[in-house]
Amino acid sequence: MHNFAYARAADLGGALRLVDQPGSQVIAGGTNLLDLMKGGAARPDRLIDITQLTALTQIHELPSGWVRVGALATNSDTALHPLVRERFPLLSQALLSGASPQLRNMATVGGNILQRTRCDYFYDTGFEQCNKRHPGSGCAALHGFNRYHAILGASDSCIATHPSDMSVALVALDAVVQLRNARGARQIPLNDFQRVPGDTPQIDTELAHGEILTAVDLPLNRWGRHCAYLKLRDRASFAFALVSVAAALDIQEGVVQDARVVLGGVAHKPWPVPEASDLLRGSAAAVNRFREVAEAAFRGAVPRRYNAFKVELGKRAVVRALEMAASIQETA
Amino acid sequence: MRKNEKPHLQVLSRRDFLQSAATAATAASLPVTARAEPAKSARSAPGSTVACTLRVNHSVHELTLEPRVTLLDALREHLRLTGTKKGCDRGQCGACTVLVNGRRINSCLSLAVMHSNDDIVTVEGLAQASGALHPIQSAFLHHDAFQCGFCTPGQLCSAVALIDEHKASAAQEPLSEAGIREGMSGNLCRCGAYPNIVAAIREVASRA
Numbered sequence: 001m002h003n004f005a006y007a008r009a010a011d012l013g014g015a016l017r018l019v020d021q022p023g024s025q026v027i028a029g030g031t032n033l034l035d036l037m038k039g040g041a042a043r044p045d046r047l048i049d050i051t052q053l054t055a056l057t058q059i060h061e062l063p064s065g066w067v068r069v070g071a072l073a074t075n076s077d078t079a080l081h082p083l084v085r086e087r088f089p090l091l092s093q094a095l096l097s098g099a100s101p102q103l104r105n106m107a108t109v110g111g112n113i114l115q116r117t118r119c120d121y122f123y124d125t126g127f128e129q130c131n132k133r134h135p136g137s138g139c140a141a142l143h144g145f146n147r148y149h150a151i152l153g154a155s156d157s158c159i160a161t162h163p164s165d166m167s168v169a170l171v172a173l174d175a176v177v178q179l180r181n182a183r184g185a186r187q188i189p190l191n192d193f194q195r196v197p198g199d200t201p202q203i204d205t206e207l208a209h210g211e212i213l214t215a216v217d218l219p220l221n222r223w224g225r226h227c228a229y230l231k232l233r234d235r236a237s238f239a240f241a242l243v244s245v246a247a248a249l250d251i252q253e254g255v256v257q258d259a260r261v262v263l264g265g266v267a268h269k270p271w272p273v274p275e276a277s278d279l280l281r282g283s284a285a286a287v288n289r290f291r292e293v294a295e296a297a298f299r300g301a302v303p304r305r306y307n308a309f310k311v312e313l314g315k316r317a318v319v320r321a322l323e324m325a326a327s328i329q330e331t332a
Numbered sequence: 333m334r335k336n337e338k339p340h341l342q343v344l345s346r347r348d349f350l351q352s353a354a355t356a357a358t359a360a361s362l363p364v365t366a367r368a369e370p371a372k373s374a375r376s377a378p379g380s381t382v383a384c385t386l387r388v389n390h391s392v393h394e395l396t397l398e399p400r401v402t403l404l405d406a407l408r409e410h411l412r413l414t415g416t417k418k419g420c421d422r423g424q425c426g427a428c429t430v431l432v433n434g435r436r437i438n439s440c441l442s443l444a445v446m447h448s449n450d451d452i453v454t455v456e457g458l459a460q461a462s463g464a465l466h467p468i469q470s471a472f473l474h475h476d477a478f479q480c481g482f483c484t485p486g487q488l489c490s491a492v493a494l495i496d497e498h499k500a501s502a503a504q505e506p507l508s509e510a511g512i513r514e515g516m517s518g519n520l521c522r523c524g525a526y527p528n529i530v531a532a533i534r535e536v537a538s539r540a
Contacts, residue, residue: 003379006399006445010372031441034402035422045378047399049446052372076435080501100518101497102490103423105435106442237517 001037005046009053012214016182018048020210026050028072029106031099032115040125041116041133056110056214059083067218068178071110075099075166078109088218090227090248094169097231100238110213113167113177113190116204117160117268118240119149131157131201139201147306148240151314152298153267158201159304161265162194163240168264169229170216171272172246178215179207190216194269201268222258223248228324230317231264241265243314245321249285256280261293261318266301266310273297273318285326287319294318374445382445388413389457399445404428406444407454415455415485419520426519429486429493430454436493438518455485458492467539468492471532479523490519491533495540507537 009015018024023045027033036042050056056072059081067083078084079095099107121127121140129138141149141159149159167190175190193206207213227248233239244264250257261276275296283289294315301311376382381396386406393411404421407413407430416439419427423441430439431453458466468491471477478484494515498507507515512530521529 001400003398003400005378005380006374006376006382006443008372008374008445014373027443027446030443030446031423031438034441034443038422047443049443051446100426100438101494101515102426102429102436102438102518103441106437237514 001034002040002043004037004044006049007046008049008051012053012055012180012212013182015048015050015053015212016180016210018046019212020182021046024048026212028108029074029111031103031107032111036116036123039123041123050212062217065220069109069216069218071178071213071215072108075104075107075109075112076101078166079104087221088169088173089225090172090223090229090246091166091169091218093227093229094165094231094244094246097229097244098165109166109216112164113170113194113216114205114207114213115162115164118163119160120145122160131197132160133202135200135202142304145306146304148242148265149304149307150267151301151303151307151310152263152271153196153269154302155197155199155201157199158197158268160197160201160268162204162267162269163265164270165229165231165241165244165264167194168244168246168262168270170218171270172227172248172260172262173221174219174260176217176219177213178217179211180214181208181211185214187217191270191272197268204268221248222250223260224250226251226325226327228321230321230324232313232317243310243317245314245317246270247318247321247325249280249322249325251285251326254284256283256285259293259322261297261322263297263314263318266314280322285322287323290319290322291315293322384445384448386411386444386447386452387449388452389454395444397444399443401444402440403430403432403442403444403447403452404439407439407452413454413456417482417485419483419486424520425483425486426490427483427486429489429519431489431493434493434496436490436518453489455488458488466492467536468495468532471536472529475528475532475535476525477528477532478521478525483519483521483523487516487519487521487529490516491529491536494533495537498537499540507534509534512537 007018025044027047056070058070059073062068075095079092085092122130122132127140129140150161171191176187177190177193179186229246231241231244241264246262248260259276259280261273263271276293279292297318298311384395384397386393407416417427419425421440423438428440429436432450512533
């Protein structure tokens with residue numbers, strides 16, 4: 001690992017002043033950042049350790065009834081927190097499907113959102129072509145081994161996927177991220193915070209220089225237990241998703257009132273299927289309707305050489321996840 | 333080698349050789365003292381060092397480290413606690429698993445200076461001071477839960493944490509085989525000793 005300067009912030013004000021300086025990079029759990037630094041894909045001049053800001057580890061209910069998850073809450077603590085388990089079981093499921101127990105004990109909610117793609121061509125500095133590392137250099141994955149890459153919302157500049165499971169659930173739950181800088185605060189829906197690559201794939205999110213992601217807010221919801229996170233991967237556990245689906249249904253007296261379907265492992269960010277609401281609202285939760293959602297979800301898919309399988313896999317995963325959310329028994 | 337026992341011969345091991353290329357650091361072992369709070373803020377320039385207190389297996393060590401030294405390297409290269417293994421060094425294999433404040437983490441993906449005053453337990457700290465093995469260590473021996481042994485320190489620390497986590501969850505059911513396999517998914521064993529590892533953990537979990 002290269003040499004860097006280190007500063008431990010004692011409070012949020014101090015952290016914001018430090019982060020505002022050029023070359024600064026926040027470190028919390030470190031599970032992604034140190035991995036990137038060991039490979040040379042990240043070379044920050046100075047790390048700002050924010051782990052002493054213990055107020056940001058809190059998970060609590062706001063006066064509005066929303067739940068605020070501090071950016072420094074670990075993935076384990078978040079998944080097991082009573083408020084999260086009770087009101088957002090989808091988030092618990094997604095978190096527990098990600099990484100390993102050791103990594104979940106280290107990784108934070110903020111870092112999970114801000115983690116970078118696991119595209120091998122981004123990670124491996126032996127490849128000169130990577131528009132994320134060197135804007136304008138090209139994308140080695142376009143004609144490389146792109147089994148894990150995006151089929152929705154990608155561009156010729158970048159076909160990387162976002163690796164987070166948690167974020168997929170958070171988008172389905174209409175989460176809002178809280179941002180702070182030395183001058184003030186702002187909030188932005190997570191779905192607008194994470195970006196599609198376009199011709200600037202080096203920019204993953206709307207986080208501006210000098211800002212710290214301080215919390216994620218979760219609104220009230222009517223999904224109850226009618227939600228499911230289905231993750232499909234190359235081994236039974238501890239692997240990134242080939243395709244994942246967060247599905248949530250509001251079912252009142254057998255009739256669907258509202259629905260959310262968000263895909264993971266297929267795009268540069270969690271990929272919502274906005275058609276799901278209209279296609280399912282007013283109907284009984286039924287498999288034929290779920291298939292329509294699945295078709296809509298992948299209508300614009302652009303598969304690459306090694307990942308065409310994701311289209312059919314993804315469609316079936318959508319149907320299956322909706323069945324699980326509706327608690328419908330498996331169909332033939 | 334037991335504590336306080338000096339080696340007969342001063343031979344340059346592979347580890348010593350590798351260490352000679354590593355960053356210089358000072359280390360001193362001190363008796364256990366009252367837990368001090370880490371300095372609330374600290375700063376260093378690139379290439380400079382940071383003072384850091386590591387509490388490992390009930391011993392306190394005052395170290396001066398470059399910020400880039402991982403907890404794993406601090407344990408192995410600076411404190412000579414080589415029980416914790418460096419497998420992939422990228423958080424994928426679990427050989428470096430240690431317990432920090434009672435929780436299992438990958439010590440390879442964590443900076444030592446970020447663990448000042450944390451309570452760290454490595455595989456060397458699992459057995460009692462009397463030398464009596466931790467139940468999970470005995471069970472690994474009894475079930476022949478390893479072949480080459482390289483992943484074993486990480487497996488042991490991870491298993492201790494898994495059993496504690498299950499107890500803390502107040503789950504009614506005992507740890508199932510599937511639960512153990514999922515709970516140990518962060519520890520790879522290239523020899524494939526998984527069936528015996530699962531059996532060893534099951535035995536201890538059922539007694540816990």
